[in-house]
Amino acid sequence: MKSFSAFTVIFISLSFLSAHTYEPDWGREARVEVGENRSNIYNIESSEEFADTVRAGFIHALHYPVSVTGLYIPYGPLINLLEAEHDNALRRFIQRATSARAGFSNEQEMYEWLGLSPYNDIDAEGIYQIPYPGGLTERPSFHMGASIVDTPRGKGLTFSCATCHSAELFGQSVIGLNNKKAQANQFFVMAKKTVPFIPSYFFQRATDATDDERDMFRETKQNLRSVGAIDPQVLGLDTSLPQVALSLSRRSRDANASKSRFYETFPRVNPLDRFVADSKPGVWWTLKYKTRWLSDGSIVEGNPILTNFLWNELGRGTDLDELKQWMEENPETIKELTAAAFATQAPRWSDFFDPVQTINLPRAKRGEKIFNQSCKECHGQYVKGWSQNNPYMSLEEKIETIEVRYHEKTPVKNVGTDPQRWMGMNHFAEDLNNLEISKWMETVVEPQEGYVPPPLNGIWARYPYFHNNSIPNLCALLTPPDQRPRVFIQGPSQNPETDFSFDCVGYPTEDEIPSSWWANSSAVFDTNRPGLRNTGHYRMLLDDEGNEKYTPSQKRDLIEYLKTL
Secondary structure (H helix, E strand, C coil): CCCCCCCCHHHHHHHHCCCCCCCCCCCCCCCCCCCCCCCCCCCCCCHHHHHHHHHHHHHHHHCCCCCCCCCCEEHHHHHHHHCCCCCCHHHHHHHHHCCCCCCCCCHHHHHHHHCCCCCCCCCCCHHHCCCCHHHCCCCCCCCCCEEEEEECCEEEEEECHHHCCEEEECCEEEECCCCCCCCHHHHHHHHHHHHHHCCHHHHHHHHCCCHHHHHHHHHHHHHHCCCCCCCCCCCCCECHHHHHHHHHCCECCCCCCCECHHHHHCCCCCHHHCCCCCECCCCCCCHHHCCCCCCCCCEEECCHHHHHHHHHHHCCCCCHHHHHHHHHHCHHHHHHHHHHHHHCCCCCHHHHCCHHHHCCHHHHHHHHHHHHHHCHHHHCEEEEHHHHCCCCCCHHHHCCEEEEECCCCCCCECCCCCCHHHHHHHHCHHHHHCCHHHHHHCCEECCCCCECCCCCCCHHHCCCECCCCCECEHHHHCCCHHHCCCEEECCCCCCHHHHCECCCCECCCHHHCCHHHHHCHHHEEECCCCCCCCCCCCHHHECCCCCECCCHHHHHHHHHHHHCC
């Protein structure tokens, strides 16, 4: 893997710094000048201060900072339970209640089952230099996204932003990359099936919990009553949207979404209990170019980090008055995490693969012309190093993207992809907007028709494609919808020789799928299931008569170009 100095790429775009820090424009009329970006979202003048702010933000992304969060798992008792004998009564109860779906029997297996990525080595460089939380100087045994927090009642385990917004890619963990293996939603479902039915005294006796840890468990059990959890259709997708909606249906319909024993027992009916609106977690490094945040573009105003906190905590049964007070008292934490999310950079092809061996430069240049004819209008334009016509450039420098020219105001387009995600927003946007905390945050959610055509930097690492992960690789993306793979497997991204298609950029399909992948039924992607259709996004590749504009060779040229973004 090619190496480069820590935070080097973050400072590339600091040329637009102003003389002072300011509050970003989170309004619906916010714009980003074409060719500019907001990687330094607060315009911090000092490069040293900027680096410190981003580093602190990464720590918050890894170690969840919201101290009033509603769900803490007592850490010591959890470890005791995992290490207990198989005849432990509580362990047997959980296995029966969850149909033994939790395939782990110790802490490390739990992190692997959850799909959490390990920390990189301490000598990793550039964007792969991920700080260790808690001042640790040695690689942590816990994985990214697992937050072991000191609380007044002892150590509690909860999950941070990195659970869904970091992933392992061919031996390196990448902050800001969507996690293809995360099972946090399934963990909530397991908790709903078991925790409310475990008497606190039984929990204490079966796990050797202290009185304080028993009280932590009791509080978590109470907060779970306000949580509506739901399984995703397939591994790699996230059900935060329905979880927030179904959690709101378990609260009073007042401005503070107050806790209600009545609605916890008899929740209001919401179509998202059955209507599938799954989607993949978004990558962070495109934030700097955009003015709309979710894949469906429905957040039209407000800081996306504040919105993320609100949605997380609604899905954890947290008291919203306490959450608002925490937000008011911790503006620096919010600023740091926001700065880090906007400063993340995309992994480059050349970080992992030798471009001399894997990039055909003439083909990529031809692909650029095709892209600018058919894709630029929606996804923006990418200025390449080769455009400088410098004969002394290395191939790595030639394929570098030196400027992204995206829209001033992020558009939303309906290109015929599965509509259920954007349709699902209609079933709780009004309740969200009516909350006092939403008005205080100045966050507004408005359902859209379609999805944001995102910037494509780092697109090679973002497979499978579309908001619902229904396209395994770029070959399938450039294939007529009725000929795309109906079934594929979202396998690991560990060994590029077996887990990755160099020609098609993404998952191998059909006969090239490793046989061992079929053992994981939760990773089998069936596009016939609700919300998982692989339709649309093809009209731009057809001429006025409906015929394909590009030959197979030209499509390979386009894919070669996309590798370099």
